[in-house]
Amino acid sequence: MRTLLLIACLTLPAQQPGFNYDEAKVPAYTLPDPLVLADGTPVKDAATWRKKRRPEILELFAEQVYGQTPKTKIKIRTESLEIDKTAHNGLATRKQVRVWFGPNAAAPAMDLLIYLPNNVKGRVPAFLGLNFNGNHTAQPDPEIRVTKSWVRAKGNVASDKDRGEGASRWPVDMILKRGYAVVTAYYGDIDPDFDDGFKNGVHTLFPRSEKPNEWGSLGTWAWGLSRAMDILEKEKEIDSAKVVLHGHSRIGKAALWAGAQDERFAIVISNDSGEGGAALARRKFGETTARINTSFPHWFAGNFKQYNDKEDSLPVDQHMLIALIAPRPVYVNSAVEDAWADPKGEFLSALAADPVYRLLGMPGLLVKEHPPVEIPSIGGTIGYHIRKGKHDVTDYDWTQWMNFADLHFKKK
Numbered sequence: 491m492r493t494l495l496l497i498a499c500l501t502l503p504a505q506q507p508g509f510n511y512d513e514a515k516v517p518a519y520t521l522p523d524p525l526v527l528a529d530g531t532p533v534k535d536a537a538t539w540r541k542k543r544r545p546e547i548l549e550l551f552a553e554q555v556y557g558q559t560p561k562t563k564i565k566i567r568t569e570s571l572e573i574d575k576t577a578h579n580g581l582a583t584r585k586q587v588r589v590w591f592g593p594n595a596a597a598p599a600m601d602l603l604i605y606l607p608n609n610v611k612g613r614v615p616a617f618l619g620l621n622f623n624g625n626h627t628a629q630p631d632p633e634i635r636v637t638k639s640w641v642r643a644k645g646n647v648a649s650d651k652d653r654g655e656g657a658s659r660w661p662v663d664m665i666l667k668r669g670y671a672v673v674t675a676y677y678g679d680i681d682p683d684f685d686d687g688f689k690n691g692v693h694t695l696f697p698r699s700e701k702p703n704e705w706g707s708l709g710t711w712a713w714g715l716s717r718a719m720d721i722l723e724k725e726k727e728i729d730s731a732k733v734v735l736h737g738h739s740r741i742g743k744a745a746l747w748a749g750a751q752d753e754r755f756a757i758v759i760s761n762d763s764g765e766g767g768a769a770l771a772r773r774k775f776g777e778t779t780a781r782i783n784t785s786f787p788h789w790f791a792g793n794f795k796q797y798n799d800k801e802d803s804l805p806v807d808q809h810m811l812i813a814l815i816a817p818r819p820v821y822v823n824s825a826v827e828d829a830w831a832d833p834k835g836e837f838l839s840a841l842a843a844d845p846v847y848r849l850l851g852m853p854g855l856l857v858k859e860h861p862p863v864e865i866p867s868i869g870g871t872i873g874y875h876i877r878k879g880k881h882d883v884t885d886y887d888w889t890q891w892m893n894f895a896d897l898h899f900k901k902k
């Protein structure tokens with residue numbers, strides 16, 4: 491079932507209208523300037539960015555793209571499910587923590603799977619990211635709790651059979667050996683990924699109006715990431731000032747939106763996030779705005795649909811989402827065989843965020859042209875690489891991310 495879903499996603503471009511793979515058909519476009527206020531005043535200093543332009547852009551994304559994140563605070567309760575200090579042949583301590591979004595047993599809950607490296611003294615930096623199919627699919631470890639959320643999401647039940655099926659995307663040993671903790675949760679625990687009129691997941695916690703600025707699923711996944719951060723702030727083994735937020739594809743879109751809103755994330759990584767993530771909508775290359783709003787009507791705010799085939803009238807483009815992460819380091823990466831996510835549009839978006847980093851006194855992106863395949867640019871505050879292969883997360887990607895994080899955390 492999971493495999494079928496994945497195959498369906500990968501074959502989508504060939505079957506459906508609303509995409510373009512022809513660079514010659516990319517229209518001429520002008521990007522909105524991140525350094526000009528809505529009233530036309532240029533932003534010339536860091537204080538004006540911080541006090542005026544940044545809030546303005548944040549609000550535009552909330553109103554027009556992802557929907558407003560509810561301000562109401564939910565009382566969160568945690569339950570320790572288990573701790574094992576001998577995981578991964580003694581390399582790690584594995585913890586599983588259930589995070590209840592509300593006081594009673596019927597509240598939605600997210601299971602956090604945490605691996606802490608045993609061989610490191612003091613607080614450790616961590617990589618935090620959501621997974622697609624349940625924590626038990628991230629590693630072939632029989633102790634990982636099997637998610638119950640699939641039942642609600644797909645009418646089928648997750649089972650032992652799925653253990654470790656996504657492990658190639660989670661090279662836990664390699665990450666632990668480099669001194670980082672690994673933290674993950676299943677995105678469906680936060681909000682099951684289907685169009686149900688927003689009646690499940692954490693949507694049930696917040697009263698919903700008919701307004702077109704109500705949040706969609708991407709907004710809830712971003713919210714869930716911030717709640718994971720709340721927990722990491724209390725984990726005494728983790729250095730919460732060094733949490734690297736990463737995400738692949740739809741989860742990469744959510745990671746960028748979470749990193750834009752929540753400045754506690756020290757570094758943000760977008761892996762193949764494409765349309766509604768790192769890629770510029772105005773290029774209309776790969777998946778278009780109309781396509782994503784049709785295939786996934788529950789991901790964005792209702793307002794975003796008014797930009798179907800009208801990308802030029804968007805008051806933002808995705809380079810401004812990347813710019814919202816400034817001055818914190820951000821990393822964008824693409825794959826050659828992932829035209830659906832528009833690698834060039836992802837690179838150009840990272841490049842167009844560069845002036846904001848420079849204004850804030852940071853080195854931004856060190857390359858000005860789309861770099862050759864597997865020649866990563868990690869030296870600036872905006873990192874980028876394009877690798878061989880498909881829409882996926884590989885050891886190659888992880889290696890660059892850790893090199894980038896090492897550099898910015900001044901490890902070694």
Ligand code: GCU
Pocket residue numbers: 499500502738739740741762763764765777782785830
């Ligand atoms: C689909 C969708 C993309 C998304 C991807 C994924 O292909 O069109 O926007 O990024 O699924 O999440 O794998």
